[in-house]
Amino acid sequence: MDKLVIQGGIPLSGEVRVSGAKNAALPILCASILTPEILRVQNLPHLRDVTTMLTLLGQMGVEVSLDEKLGVSLNAARIEQRVAPYDLVKTMRASILVLGPLVARFGEARVSLPGGCAIGQRPVDQHIKGLEALGAQVEIERGYIHARAKRLRGRRIEMDLVTVTGTENLMMAATLADGATIIDNAALEPEVADLAECLNGMGARISGAGTDSIMIEGVDRLHGADYRVMPDRIESGTFLVAAAATGGEVKLRGARADILGSVIAKLRETGAEVEYGEDWVSLRGLGKPGAVSARTAPYPAFPTDMQAQLMALNSVAEGTSVITETIFENRFMHAQELKRLGADIDVEGNIAVVQGVERLQGARVMATDLRASASLVIAGLIAEGETLVDRIYHLDRGYECIEEKLSQLGARIKRAN
Numbered sequence: 375m376d377k378l379v380i381q382g383g384i385p386l387s388g389e390v391r392v393s394g395a396k397n398a399a400l401p402i403l404c405a406s407i408l409t410p411e412i413l414r415v416q417n418l419p420h421l422r423d424v425t426t427m428l429t430l431l432g433q434m435g436v437e438v439s440l441d442e443k444l445g446v447s448l449n450a451a452r453i454e455q456r457v458a459p460y461d462l463v464k465t466m467r468a469s470i471l472v473l474g475p476l477v478a479r480f481g482e483a484r485v486s487l488p489g490g491c492a493i494g495q496r497p498v499d500q501h502i503k504g505l506e507a508l509g510a511q512v513e514i515e516r517g518y519i520h521a522r523a524k525r526l527r528g529r530r531i532e533m534d535l536v537t538v539t540g541t542e543n544l545m546m547a548a549t550l551a552d553g554a555t556i557i558d559n560a561a562l563e564p565e566v567a568d569l570a571e572c573l574n575g576m577g578a579r580i581s582g583a584g585t586d587s588i589m590i591e592g593v594d595r596l597h598g599a600d601y602r603v604m605p606d607r608i609e610s611g612t613f614l615v616a617a618a619a620t621g622g623e624v625k626l627r628g629a630r631a632d633i634l635g636s637v638i639a640k641l642r643e644t645g646a647e648v649e650y651g652e653d654w655v656s657l658r659g660l661g662k663p664g665a666v667s668a669r670t671a672p673y674p675a676f677p678t679d680m681q682a683q684l685m686a687l688n689s690v691a692e693g694t695s696v697i698t699e700t701i702f703e704n705r706f707m708h709a710q711e712l713k714r715l716g717a718d719i720d721v722e723g724n725i726a727v728v729q730g731v732e733r734l735q736g737a738r739v740m741a742t743d744l745r746a747s748a749s750l751v752i753a754g755l756i757a758e759g760e761t762l763v764d765r766i767y768h769l770d771r772g773y774e775c776i777e778e779k780l781s782q783l784g785a786r787i788k789r790a791n
């Protein structure tokens with residue numbers, strides 16, 4: 375099993391390019407199911423989750439090929455299997471995103487119910503309830519969601535809570551429904567808007583994506599398109615936090631400041647200088663960062679996907695911070711591992727109180743999920759001596775070439791097995 379070995383204590387410095395967004399790429403790949411024509415996707419990050427999604431689509435009968443620009447072409451003219459099997463869904467919950475498109479285009483889908491997860495229970499009741507509202511008959515059979523509909527019917531759906539993939543699944547399903555659908559209390563995340571832009575490029579009629587009320591006028595068919603995935607705001611945020619935590623200076627090429635508002639605000643609060651232009655963001659750490667409290671909430675508030683990384687920074691910051699996690703009930707697994715490096719963190723329920731310490735000391739730690747892994751890597755970059763981060767397959771799900779990118783910024787980091 376691969377591990378990362380990090381010699382800490384070096385401020386990050388230099389420039390690095392941001393990859394395409396994992397959480398935009400995954401639903402966009404699923405959008406290919408909605409058309410018999412070719413969808414070309416550019417700026418796909420090379421990640422394990424993307425490979426898993428391509429494997430799932432391939433198993434269903436989608437023809438997947440690489441084009442000359444390293445983009446991926448997807449041709450779903452013939453889909454033989456309208457199934458997402460347990461083996462794949464258990465390794466990647468985002469597989470649930472094939473549900474809406476399959477029912478919309480083929481009138482049927484069987485998708486394994488995702489089980490619990492390292493960060494929380496993560497039910498999918500809103501996906502199911504929304505599809506039922508659009509007229510699908512849904513049954514749970516032997517661990518699978520079995521959904522059927524002759525043709526979905528557009529209508530107004532009020533989501534009980536804000537869910538990102540739930541909004542995406544229903545938005546995709548509604549593109550081919552009979553009549554108009556309005557999704558109220560929709561997720562505002564930029565990845566939802568990116569998916570909507572791709573769908574509109576395929577002939578869908580979606581307005582309001584990026585707001586809490588999305589209107590989708592159903593059409594009879596969608597056509598092929600060429601789409602470039604937006605940059606990854608969580609990868610961007612992770613590098614910015616790493617730079618601030620190490621007192622470094624980095625410039626991110628291809629990053630979008632407009633979707634990093636809450637993260638940039640927190641980083642400025644630590645005392646770091648942040649500047650940006652249309653397609654870059656730079657950060658200069660000014661000495662030891664100041665502690666910053668944060669409360670995670672749906673976009674545009676501080677993202678749960680950046681909480682673990684901010685905790686690593688706070689563990690060596692000047693002062694005390696309070697971090698409140700409101701999205702997932704079990705997303706503090708990294709706290710125990712950070713404590714092994716010498717951090718002073720008290721967790722009670724969904725609140726972590728972090729008392730900044732003078733220094734962290736390298737040790738062997740274990741990653742438990744994707745963003746927890748990123749937090750441990752940042753801690754390793756700060757810590758004195760050697761840190762060994764085990765189980766980094768989590769990291770490979772969501773960070774493209776992380777050790778190459780960090781090396782480019784001067785970090786002493788290597789992969790070992």
Ligand code: EPU
Nearest residue numbers: 397468496497498499500501536537538539540701702744
């Ligand atoms: N929820 C329900 N019922 C549902 C759906 C969600 O109760 O039917 C709850 C969840 O249990 C959670 C909250 O609603 O407490 C929000 O979950 P959401 O559905 O928004 O999460 P998701 O769509 O499964 C996406 C990202 C996650 C990110 C969350 C929150 C993708 C593929 N995944 O998950 O990304 O943390 O939104 O922003 O887009 C990551 O990249 O590391 C990651 C976990």
